Amino acid sequence: xxxxxxxxxxxxxxxxxxxxxxxxxxxxxxxxxxxxxxxxxxxxxxxxxxxxxxxxxxxxxxxxxxxxxxxxxxxxxxxxxxxxxxxxxxxxxx
Amino acid sequence: xxxxxxxxxxxxxxxxxxxxxxxxxxxxxxxxxxxxxxxxxxxxxxxxxxxxxxxxxxxxxxxxxxxxxxxxxxxxxxxxxxxxxxxxxxxxxxxxxxxxxxxxxxxxxxxxxxxxxxxxxxxxxxxxxxxxxx
Numbered sequence: 001x002x003x004x005x006x007x008x009x010x011x012x013x014x015x016x017x018x019x020x021x022x023x024x025x026x027x028x029x030x031x032x033x034x035x036x037x038x039x040x041x042x043x044x045x046x047x048x049x050x051x052x053x054x055x056x057x058x059x060x061x062x063x064x065x066x067x068x069x070x071x072x073x074x075x076x077x078x079x080x081x082x083x084x085x086x087x088x089x090x091x092x093x094x
Numbered sequence: 095x096x097x098x099x100x101x102x103x104x105x106x107x108x109x110x111x112x113x114x115x116x117x118x119x120x121x122x123x124x125x126x127x128x129x130x131x132x133x134x135x136x137x138x139x140x141x142x143x144x145x146x147x148x149x150x151x152x153x154x155x156x157x158x159x160x161x162x163x164x165x166x167x168x169x170x171x172x173x174x175x176x177x178x179x180x181x182x183x184x185x186x187x188x189x190x191x192x193x194x195x196x197x198x199x200x201x202x203x204x205x206x207x208x209x210x211x212x213x214x215x216x217x218x219x220x221x222x223x224x225x226x227x228x
Contacts (some may be wrong), residue, residue, distance in 0.1 A: 005214070005221045019150060019196055026198035027214070030206040036218045061224070062189075062217030067150065067196060070105045085190060090216035092209070093192030 004037040006059060010080035011066025013042040019067045023094070027064075042066070048076035057083045065093035095159070095166040104153055115156035117178075121149035121194070128172045128180045128195065135183050135191060136171035139212035145172075147180070147195035154194050155179040189216035 007027060013020055024040065031038035043056065053076070057063070063084040071077040084091035101109030103116050128145050130137050137143075155163065157178065163170070172181030172193070184190035191209065201207035 003221070005218045007214075007217060019198065022196070022198040022201075026201040026207065026210050029203040030201065030210045030214050033203070033206050034211060034214055034218075036214055038214065038217075061221040062213065064213070065192065069102070069153070074102070074105060085184065085187065088188055088220075090189035090213060090220055091187075091191070092189075092213040094196050094198060 004039045005031070005061050007038060007040040007062045007064055008057060008060040008080070009040055009042045009064045009066050010045065010048065010077055011042060011068055012044050012046075012072050013066075014068065017068060023064065023066055040064075043080065045071040045073040045076035045080075048079045049073040050076075053079055054083060057089075058087075060089065062090040062092070065091065067094055095162045095168070097159075097162070102153065112156055113159050114153050115158075117152055117154050120152040122152055124149050126174055126180075126195070128174065130172050130181070131170070134169065134171035135189065135212075136181050136209070139208045141208070146200075147193070147197065148199045149195045150199075151194055155182070188220070189213065 009023060027038060027040050063080055065081055097111050097113055100111050100113040102114040103112050125146055125148050128147050130140050130143050167185045168182050169185050170179045171183045174180050180194045182192050197207040197209050201210050
């Protein structure tokens with residue numbers, strides 16, 4: 001296994017949010033302790049309410065619903081969650 | 095549970111179907127013991143029947159919809175002191191889990207949170223079983 005596991009974090013990243021920073025840190029240290037190479041990308045909710053969201057989401061092996069409601073786009077956030085549900089992607093909402 | 099106009103009290107306080115409503119008392123900044131239901135994916139991850147978790151939220155599943163939720167594939171896998179939903183998981187799905195608390199706040203380098211470890215492992219196994227589709 002050479003290619004990293006790709007995680008999409010569905011949410012509107014705010015560097016001043018302790019929970020958001022902690023989400024990144026948790027993914028990093030968990031992957032490291034499991035010796036699983038992992039990359040994560042934040043997907044802003046507004047980008048997920050637009051055309052082409054599904055082809056973006058398809059590239060990921062897991063989705064993480066980030067804390068921080070209300071989202072800029074509730075529809076975008078729900079699209080991400082629905083994709084995970086319907087397409088059998090591991091999903092974790094916190 | 096097919097409530098097509100399900101709403102969240104935070105963004106639509108006057109909606110008719112508030113599936114997500116304001117908690118009786120806000121959990122912002124508190125640590126609460128969550129009781130884990132055996133026989134769930136959540137329990138497999140924790141391996142314990144209780145866990146102390148950190149909350150930052152003021153909204154949760156409206157108990158009014160408990161019965162409707164129970165009838166569907168979403169299972170309550172962890173509850174608060176009065177039986178309120180704190181962790182839900184989707185049966186029939188490989189790994190689909192949501193918490194009202196923030197496991198990332200209590201996860202550390204030396205001791206990753208068990209739910210986060212399980213999630214990362216699930217994503218890794220999804221990756222290895224879908225190599226051909228990448």
